Amino acid sequence: MKVACFQGFHMSKQFDVIVIGGGPGGYIAAIRAAQLGFSVACVDEWKNDKGGPAPGGTCTNVGCIPSKALLQSSEHFEQANHHFADHGISLKDLSMDVSKMVARKDTVVKQNNDGILYLFKKNKVSFFHGRGSFAKAVEGGYEILVSGAREESLVGKQIVLATGSNARALPGTPFDEKLVLSNDGALRIGAVPKKLALIGSGVIGLEMGSVWRRLGADVTILEGLPTFLGAVDEQIAKEAKKAFDKQGLKIELGVKVGEIQTGEAGVSIAYTNAKGEAQTLEADKLIVSIGRVPNTIGLNPEAVGLALDERGAIVVDGECRTNLPGVWAVGDVVRGPMLAHKAEEEGVAVAERIAGQHGHVNFNTIPWVIYTSPEIAWVGRTEQQLKADGVKYKAGTFPFMANGRARALGDTTGMVKFLADAVSDEILGVHIVGPMASELIAEAVVAMEFRASSEDIARICHAHPSLSEATKEAALAVDKRTLNF
Ligand code: FAD
Ligand code: NAI
16 A cells, blocks of 8 residues: 555545455455555445444355344244154253344354454455445546544555445335345244234345244245246245245235234235235235345545446446446445355456456356255256246256255255256256255256266265255256266
8 A cells, every 4th residue: 555645635545446345245255366466455335233344245244144044943843843753852942042142143243354354454454434435537447545543545456346235125115124124124033923014025035034933933925027036946845835835924915905904913015916915914024025226325426427227236347347447336235136256257258357367257067055944055047047038958957855965964855956958968057945955056066066967976976875966866866878867
């Protein structure tokens, strides 16, 4: 970092690269840029409960990490409540201390915040806690103002914007985080609600709905679309829905949400069901999980003429270049799936492009995971997409019911499904619903990245007994030669 008198007015700290936003897109871009020899600043405004820095963005503070901590705690409770007895383990007076569960989640979050601060130190990334906004374009770069506990002026030759996204509210129903909750409030519920309503049965709806159902809440999810998990392979979505129905997670499809009223008794949601009948759902709390919107609040894009699209996302090309020279944008604030690993990949690629290297993000091999039980994971195209694209394909499935490890685990729900090109046998999509799908999908991602065929996977030796044998068997099923089913 250099300190220079900038245009005679104030002292600006100068950097090769300034990253605005310290979520997975931003902090990873900052570290990679520092590894490549640049002087790097990362500006992030997230505050912890004490007002201190909490880098890691949505993912670390109110997203991936805390939701997975609660999913784990609640799954332990579910297992102890309903499944330990199958193993001969009996428990008396089982109880759930929600405040302890939430405190544990907060500790996990803090470990991740601290880990990022440590990584910044290790990689010599200068961290600024505060809001970063464009002041103006200057010769050879941009001036960024940081407003936090102290005001700072920074000048960067290259700027990487990674300002993430915010929860979308229902029109006319703002989040109060007490009765009407975004993902933030949903992760801070202090006691198990008797009745919990959710609007939107997407990723957050299913994950958060699962947490509180496992802990004893009566959970109803209202979904606007007539199909369940429309982006997921239909066969997999159907299998998942069967499992959720069995668990008692109520999902009403094809509803039209009307007026929402809050009062002392909780929340009342008027809606029309799929048959067109007027209904009212009463609940203690409501989680609204109807998607997220790109966040550029506070960036002051007008100061430099940064182009946004009609959704408010920063406009970028295939390589994350904005309309301004030397300004890049990555992660949730640009097009593409709102996933932490997608943001990270873009962050690395941008740092490498700044260094004149060939950064690489393959949008066809970005995996998706929904961390419910059973887990749902996929990569590549679904059967319905292949049909729509007119691609001739072969399909192979293998149920966990026929997998020895799944039987030993006592978790035999679901299947692995392979879709391969009918002529070349190249793998076009892999879809899993079942135990540890989040881990199993990695093999499929590697295979697709290397443009493997289903026969390649079928010929690879997989450890026995392991869930991954179901992957090999599904690959064999493409050629109609499973060995264990
Ligand atoms: P963010 O993580 O949103 O980070 C942006 C950062 O920029 C924030 O810290 C913000 O405070 C800061 N910022 C914004 N504007 C400014 C400014 N002007 N100045 C300074 N700082 C600023 N994805 C997965 O892949 N797996 C999951 O399991 C998963 N679970 C999720 C669970 C929930 C409940 C939610 C809500 C999301 C989940 N996601 C998950 C999505 C994931 O969190 C996002 O895709 C990811 O965080 C996007 O990273 P990002 O770096 O683009 O933005
Ligand atoms: P989502 O896009 O996954 O699901 C939103 C759902 O709400 C959709 O099914 C949609 O049809 C429905 N919907 C929209 N408007 C509605 C309305 N007015 N009435 C009823 N239903 C309505 O969005 P969600 O769950 O809010 O999550 C946001 C994003 O966060 C995800 O898309 C994902 O990118 C990310 N995320 C990722 C996770 C993971 O990777 N495991 C976990 C949680 C979030």
